[in-house]
Amino acid sequence: MNNHLKIYRPMPIDEEIKFSKKKFIVSKTDINGTITFANKNFCDVSGYSEEELIGAPHNILRHPDMPRAIFFLVWSSLLKGERVSGVVKNLAKSGKYYWVIADFDVKKDAEGNIKSLTAFRRAAPQHVIDVMEELYESMLNIERRHGMEGSLSYLEAYLEEKGMNYEEFLDDLVTPKGLLAKLISSFKNMF
């Protein structure tokens, strides 16, 4: 039985969910992006139960304010077997939104085949949200008129102006410092 067909997308409302920067949200998916694991913080913040999340496509959290180009970049890296980061505005079950910094990773079996994909997320600080909100709004507007290729070109030009590639830009913006960095790296080792 596939009870996930019953999940419909919530109507977005312009209200933000803020959560502790020490609350890490973790999920795993199979190669198709179907959720196979969700930690308690994921359930608490998104408002979905574990039963609703497991077996559901990860795009149930997709917020309409997110440009498609960002997920295209994430999936392109993961399918090449490369880890990648992103800043994502997510849609909770209530229709509210929450911003995360997400580190995506690839787990492989002994033969080197992709076994699972993981995402490790933390709350995005306001200065990160401010930068990404503006960038995504421009990308989304271009995407509506010129498709994803248009928004990818826009992103490329935006990064070129900063003299950075996507990874350097994110690193510069989101890399945690000090104690938080230590907390994050020890927590990540648990998954």
Ligand SMILES: Cc1cc2nc3c(=O)[nH]c(=O)nc-3n(C[C@H](O)[C@H](O)[C@H](O)COP(=O)(O)O)c2cc1C
């Ligand atoms: C491990 C993993 C975690 C993901 N987490 C999210 C997420 O938190 N929010 C989200 O919108 N998409 C997430 N995605 C991307 C979705 O699979 C999907 O590509 C995205 O929501 C865009 O939806 P669409 O491909 O149907 O347009 C994740 C993908 C993977 C592999």
